[in-house]
Amino acid sequence: MKSRWNFDNSYTGLPDIFYSKTNPTRVSSPKIIIYNEQLATGLGLSNIDADILAGNKLPEGAQPIAQAYAGHQFGHFNMLGDGRAILLGEQITSQGERFDIQLKGSGRTPYSRGGDGRASLGPMLREYIICEAMHALGIPTTRSLAVVATGESVYRETELPGAILTRVARSHIRVGTFQFAAKWGTKKDLQMLADYTIERHFQDIQNSDNPYLSLLDEVVKRQATLIAKWQLVGFIHGVMNTDNVTISGETIDYGPCAFMDTYDPETVFSSIDIHGRYAYKNQPQIGMWNLARFAETLLPLIHDNQDEAVIIAQNAITKFDDLYKQNWLAGMRAKLGLFDENIKDEILMNDLLTLMQKSRSDYTNTFIALTFDKIAETNLIYESGFKEWYEQWQSRVNNQKVSKEDIQELMKKNNPAIIPRNHRVEDALNAAVQNGDLSVMERLLNALSSPYSHNSSYAEFAALPPQQNCSYRTFCGT
Ligand code: AMP
Ligand code: MG
Secondary structure, rough: OOOOOOEHHHOOOOOHHHHHEEOOOOOOEEEEEEHHHHHHHOOOOOOOOOOHOOOOOOOOOOOOOEEEOEEEEOOOOOOOOOOEEEEEEEOOOOOOOEEEEEEOEOOOOOOOOOOOOOEEHHHHHHHHHHHHHHHOOOOOOOEEEEEEEEEEEEEOEEEEEEEEEEEEEEOOOOOOHHHHHHHOOOOHHHHHHHHHHHHHHOHHOOOOOOOHHHHHHHHHHHHHHHHHHHHOOOOEOOOOOOHHHEOOOOEEEOOOEEEOOOOOOOOOOOOOOOOOOOHHHHHHHHHHHHHHHHHHHHHHHHHHOHHHHHHHHHHHHHHHHHHHHHHHHHHHHHHHOOOOOOOHHHHHHHHHHHHHOOOOEEEEHHHHHOOOHHHOHHHHHHOHHHHHHHHHHHHHOOOOOOHHHHHHHHHHHHOOOOOOOHHHHHHHHHHHHHHHHOHHHHHHHHHHOOOOOHHHHHHOOOOOHHOOOOOOOEEOOO
């Protein structure tokens, strides 16, 4: 059966300033490198042509656009927009769910500035791998439907094979979209964007007393939930600019992100993040900073009196800290096998993290060792103070009126065995890009698709790199 496109293009109902009609640029010889059958099926699609995934042919009902947005990049405000992405339209599933279908790397747009509008194969496969891993970990994220090689070269520092990724998202509305509206639109434009966003993502708040304040509250909640999930698995986004913060609460923009091996709150992988603005430990507070930028855009809608609006918005933003903390504590309790709450849990958690940091323990594997009672195999066992910590934790865990099996089940569900380890991702990309060998990536993707199965046949993917790769570097915009 061929694809059943069921496109809507609701975004084009917004005022013209929010987008530019732009067609993908033709590419010479598209070839599917990887295709996400399961995701396609969920979207009601099958056997999608390489020509469609490359932008050479448009799906029925598509009205391609590039979206306008702005954003604070490393704290500096800029006009941005889809410089190398084109939204084909919104696929409506048989359940009535709406998903943006976007081609990334499909040529220049009015927002390309000096860029070529292109993407290369390695980074697009990297996005595919990591976002699919995030999805399997239970973290809200944009998804990848396919990567096609274009048959053309792109030029960065060297000549690289060109590629296009098909990104699937609940929407591509960003904090930066609101910043764009607040800066260059009229109040009416801003309100239309806010109403559209509420209709698309937050229908429950449509009848609230102050829907725009409720919008802020909801986005604060979603980001607090999301960032807590990142922290709990050791994910470092790497480029938390406001244009890379979705209103839907999905993780977006897999440029320089990476997972931490050794537990170190200062960890930064991105080559351009010289001051560590987006270091692991800073992610929650940067999340709140980004939400403050979002709140600023909503001020004129929240209250006619600017001073009142500021007070109301500040109140809403302040809730982030508590919400984040609640989410993180709940997640960490589950990782430690705790069903109930105790006032001293936070100390117990932080003590463990301190011990992990001192002993340079692997973040993921420490929790696995606790889950499977294999702590003797870790560095922690040699750390002074660990024995006391372990006894305290054991007594806390065993004082619960829950069976040992249930405790382990809870831990198994909350401590992934398999994360996309940097050295594994690199091996997969090298094999694919340099040797045209996709088998390494396929095996990795297979392991990543069930991080909580604790299946011993995946053990090789839980292993650490030969040397701790703290010097691992990632790159954006490639
Ligand atoms: P990012 O770092 O991916 O969040 O991108 C920041 C901005 O640069 C966005 O407006 C992108 O559309 C734009 N951009 C990144 N790479 C390219 C490229 N190769 N050509 C044109 N625009 C690009
Ligand atoms: Mg971006």
